[in-house]
Amino acid sequence: MFKIQTLNNISVVGLERLPRERYEIASEIANPDAILVRSANMHDMEIPASVKAIGRAGAGTNNVPVAEMTRRGVVVFNAPGANANAVKELVLAAMLMAARNIAQAWRFACELQGDDAAIHEAVEAGKKRFVGFELPGRTLGVVGLGAIGVRVANAARALGMQVIGYDPTITVQRAWQLASDVKQALSLDDLLARSDFVTFHVPLTDQTRNMINAERIRVLPKGAVLLNFSRQGILDDEAVIAALDAGHLYAYCCDFPNNRLKGHPRVIALPHLGASTKEAEDNCAIMVADQIRDYLEDGNITNSVNFPDIILARTEGYRLTIVNSNVPNMVGQISTDLAAAGLNIVDMLNRSRGDIAVTLIDVDQPCPEATLAQIQAIDGVLSVRQLDA
Ligand SMILES: NC(=O)c1ccc[n+]([C@@H]2O[C@H](COP(=O)([O-])OP(=O)(O)OC[C@H]3O[C@@H](n4cnc5c(N)ncnc54)[C@H](O)[C@@H]3O)[C@@H](O)[C@H]2O)c1
């Protein structure tokens, strides 16, 4: 029986991928084998030694102590692209809300007083305060052309906007998906100088934290709109508010309200709704549940943010999953221990990523506890598991 701890609400259709006869799932459970999480902050929690895998039912893993988990041999999965359409749709909605002053106009309409004739009169007198502008011909700068950024860029092209992208580490797959008339910015400043709207779709890292500060905002044309549906911390909120107050920025739309942003007349701050659609929640939960199950039951790894992909079809016999440092002679030492125990290797695969390597070994008989302990004791081995036949 595998034990799964959930730190946030995870869609039921995902949890149903983990059959009840093999999985016990609860928000509080002793010695879990794996943790399923959305945005709960795991940096300050004690992660039990029993944990072998963490599944982030979403994209960003900045709430998970990934480096520490790597040192412990714990695989961290996410659900790349599973919520990208949901975020794209919210970004488009926010662009339209900013361009047409929808939040301010709606607030105005909600506060109208008097009988219907008085309201009608106030509407016709007041609507001139909310005159907006249209999107075709305006330029959208997209920073980060991954699963979300590419979808936003292509949708903006379909709305008649000019689109410029900036992503120094774009993958070949994403470059293929991008509409061919999306222009490439030479640098972040090049993109900022040419954009009426700028939207950010990068992970929060030491490199992206505060990538938009007061100096960078000055590079933007007057009247630009910034959109942050990526993470709090990528833009310097104080600098954004100062630029809004000075009239340099037209509006700021984001998914991360705080005391400074909420209530500001030129800020549309939503309550982290980017991935909050039924479709996205289901997609993310299904993806990570399948990945966790494949790892716990068969040692296979897909969509990990810290471990290599490794997939070895299960045929017969017993499987060992070994996580070790990516240094010479690990496989040699492991096979020597197996040979000494008289075990025959039926199939084997080794994959590495950075400092970490994973070895899957299928053997014809169960591996004795003493041999497992011997392998675990090899310098550089982080974890050893024997999986059921
Ligand atoms: N608001 C929400 O609910 C919500 C939902 C999903 C994702 N997100 C956030 O959006 C981020 C992006 O999600 P995604 O699914 O597109 O991820 P992704 O990994 O598919 O794409 C991220 C892209 O950013 C690029 N990048 C990294 N550093 C960069 C830099 N300094 N400059 C320019 N580009 C850079 C990468 O090369 C990659 O192409 C997530 O990490 C998460 O923080 C928020």
Ligand SMILES: O=C(O)[C@H](O)COP(=O)(O)O
């Ligand atoms: O990185 C993500 O996928 C989003 O921020 C979604 O977070 P959520 O799962 O808490 O909605």
